[in-house]
Structure formats: structure tokens, C-alpha cells
Amino acid sequence: MTIQGVRTRPVIVPLARPLVTAGGTVAAVPLVLTDLETSEGVTGLSYVFCYTPIALKATALMVEGAAELVRGDPVAPFLIDEKLEKHFRLFGVQGVTRLALAAIDIAVWDALAKIRGVPLVRLLGGEPRAVRAYNSCGLGIIGPERAAAEAVDLLEPDFKALKIRLGYQDAANDVEVVRAVRAAVGASVTLMTDYNQSLSVAEAQRRVRLLDDEQLHWIEEPVRAPDFSGHALVARDASTPIQLGENWWSTLEMSRSIAAAASDLVMPDVGKIGGVTGWLRAAALAEAPGLPLSSHLYPEISAHLLAVTPTCDWLEFVDWAAPILAEPCGVRDSAVTATEAPGIGMAWNEKAVERFLAH
Numbered sequence: 001m002t003i004q005g006v007r008t009r010p011v012i013v014p015l016a017r018p019l020v021t022a023g024g025t026v027a028a029v030p031l032v033l034t035d036l037e038t039s040e041g042v043t044g045l046s047y048v049f050c051y052t053p054i055a056l057k058a059t060a061l062m063v064e065g066a067a068e069l070v071r072g073d074p075v076a077p078f079l080i081d082e083k084l085e086k087h088f089r090l091f092g093v094q095g096v097t098r099l100a101l102a103a104i105d106i107a108v109w110d111a112l113a114k115i116r117g118v119p120l121v122r123l124l125g126g127e128p129r130a131v132r133a134y135n136s137c138g139l140g141i142i143g144p145e146r147a148a149a150e151a152v153d154l155l156e157p158d159f160k161a162l163k164i165r166l167g168y169q170d171a172a173n174d175v176e177v178v179r180a181v182r183a184a185v186g187a188s189v190t191l192m193t194d195y196n197q198s199l200s201v202a203e204a205q206r207r208v209r210l211l212d213d214e215q216l217h218w219i220e221e222p223v224r225a226p227d228f229s230g231h232a233l234v235a236r237d238a239s240t241p242i243q244l245g246e247n248w249w250s251t252l253e254m255s256r257s258i259a260a261a262a263s264d265l266v267m268p269d270v271g272k273i274g275g276v277t278g279w280l281r282a283a284a285l286a287e288a289p290g291l292p293l294s295s296h297l298y299p300e301i302s303a304h305l306l307a308v309t310p311t312c313d314w315l316e317f318v319d320w321a322a323p324i325l326a327e328p329c330g331v332r333d334s335a336v337t338a339t340e341a342p343g344i345g346m347a348w349n350e351k352a353v354e355r356f357l358a359h
Contacts, residue, residue, distance in 0.1 A: 030050040081101075158333060325348065
């Protein structure tokens with residue numbers, strides 16, 4: 001069972017509900033789709049989110065170049081991870097390089113599970129189970145009236161938890177939006193918030209104090225993601241848990257963040273932390289101090305990974321990849337359960353892929 005080659009396709013998928021955050025507007029998602037071919041005739045699939053269309057071509061080329069380095073190698077994810085990490089160590093394994101290696105890692109795990117004839121969660125030693133999820137498909141910087149109405153809509157697909165984007169020009173507006181959403185959805189709905197790295201440490205400390213009485217489940221990335229000491233200062237004084245992790249580019253960064261007590265909760269991104277292999281290491285890092293671990297994006301594979309995560313907390317649900325999937329990820333009773341199909345359970349909607357190809 002060896003790797004024979006890859007095919008990559010960059011796509012730009014429009015969002016059904018464009019998202020305005022403190023960091024900018026997301027109207028479409030640039031994804032690189034990877035098909036990894038094996039000697040068994042089994043193809044492993046993955047996609048990675050590139051954040052900006054500018055990075056699409058570079059990421060696709062990096063996937064193809066890295067795949068050449070492991071052509072003919074066994075379908076053995078840990079060995080492939082070790083080989084590629086060593087090869088790119090002097091270049092630096094983050095950004096485009098990290099996303100490309102994660103694309104290969106995820107596709108290798110998908111292929112291996114398919115070859116074994118089991119869903120990924122079982123290959124990893126677990127069982128498909130319901131993982132509680134929150135709807136992260138909206139509630140951007142749109143003001144209190146629109147946010148309240150949109151929050152009600154976002155509960156309709158069977159959710160009991162939502163994420164609100166904050167970072168308005170005035171702190172009072174942040175509080176006003178949170179209260180408007182709470183009034184619209186009721187006390188039983190869990191609300192998370194995300195500042196998308198938009199505040200200084202001093203301003204974050206001030207705004208967190210204002211939000212501490214609003215019964216929020218967490219406040220995410222109030223300051224720049226790499227500023228672990230700044231996050232630690234915010235977390236130290238806050239009553240509301242601080243969430244951090246979607247922008248860790250390695251488990252080394254994660255370990256440094258944990259050592260700095262930068263957050264009460266952790267939230268790795270499977271594309272940035274190192275694919276499935278990196279996630280397994282991240283889950284072990286979170287288990288030792290007992291840090292609740294949630295996912296960032298990628299609900300299809302996150303349902304498998306969270307099911308084998310000792311400190312499993314929440315799955316972030318987004319429907320961003322749904323248009324290019326033959327069977328999009330579903331939600332039932334505010335939870336997502338890993339598919340019983342072999343591998344991750346993804347298949348491309350080829351007509352949609354052709355429609356959204358980036359040229």
C-alpha cells in the first residue's frame with residue numbers, strides 16, 4: 001500500500017451567509033481540494049481553507065511538490081509526517097507549507113481508513129458519537145437588530161448554541177449586541193463570542209470586564225493570536241473563560257501557549273495544527289492539564305477527531321464546504337456525529353467543484 005500521486009483543485013466557494021468580522025469580510029472561501037491516489041486504487045480526500053485566494057495557487061503547488069517527496073512511500077501517516085516535517089524544517093513549517101502538509105496528512109489518514117474499510121474514528125480507536133456543536137455560520141459585525149434576527153434563524157437547523165463576532169468600534173456596542181441576541185434566543189441557548197484578534201491587551205481587559213456578567217461560554221482571541229503573555233493577562237482577570245488556539249501553527253506553539261496560561265480553553269485547527277497527526281498530539285497536550293478542547297472549522301473531520309479527544313468540548317459547525325460535498329455534514333439535536341462510511345466520509349460534488357474552480 002503506497003502513495004502513487006496527488007491531484008489538487010483550488011476552488012472559491014461563495015458563502016450562503018457572508019460573514020463580517022473584526023478582521024474583515026468573508027464572502028467566499030478559498031479551498032484546496034486534494035485527491036491522494038494509492039497503489040490499492042483507493043483515493044484519500046482532504047480540503048484545506050487558505051483564508052485568501054492569493055494563497056490558493058501556492059498551496060496547491062506546495063501540496064503537489066510535497067507529495068512527490070513521498071511518492072512510493074507506504075500509506076503510514078506518522079512516517080510521512082516525520083519525513084515531510086524534517087524536509088521543510090529549515091524552510092519553516094507554517095503558513096502555506098503547514099496547510100499543504102496537513103492536506104497530505106488528512107488525505108493519507110482518509111485513504112488508510114478506507115483501505116481498512118472503517119470510518120476514521122474507528123481507525124483511531126473510537127466510535128462514532130454525537131459531539132455537541134454550535135452554529136458559527138453567521139452573527140458577524142451587523143449590529144444588534146440584525147444580529148438578534150439572524151440568531152433566531154441560526155437556531156432553526158437544530159442548534160442550541162451560537163457564536164457572535166465582536167469588535168465593534170465602541171465597547172458598549174459589543175455589550176448591546178450580546179444582550180440583543182440573548183433577548184432574542186433566551187437564557188437556555190449557549191453563546192460564544194469571538195474578537196478575531198482585534199483588541200489591544202488593555203482594551204481587551206476592559207471589554208472582558210464589561211462582558212463578564214453576560215453569561216458567555218467563552219471569549220475567543222481578544223488580542224493577537226501569538227501574544228500568549230497578553231492573553232494570559234486577559235485570562236487572569238476575566239471571569240469568562242478565554243478561548244485560544246485556532247492560529248497555532250504547531251503543537252510546539254500550543255505547548256508554549258499552555259505554559260503561559262494564555263487561555264482557559266483550547267481550540268486547534270486541523271489544517272494548522274498538522275492534520276490528523278498533529279491533532280492527536282494536540283489532544284494529548286490538552287489532556288494533561290485537563291483543558292477542554294474544541295475544534296475550529298472542518299466539521300466533517302472534526303466529528304471523528306473530537307470523538308477520540310479525551311477533553312472533547314465543542315465542535316464548531318460551518319457549512320462553508322457544503323456546496324462542494326456530495327453529502328454535506330449534518331446536525332441533529334445540536335450535535336454532529338461522524339459518518340459510518342469508510343474514511344472521513346467525504347465525496348466531492350463534481351459538478352459544483354467544476355463550477356467553483358479558481359482559474
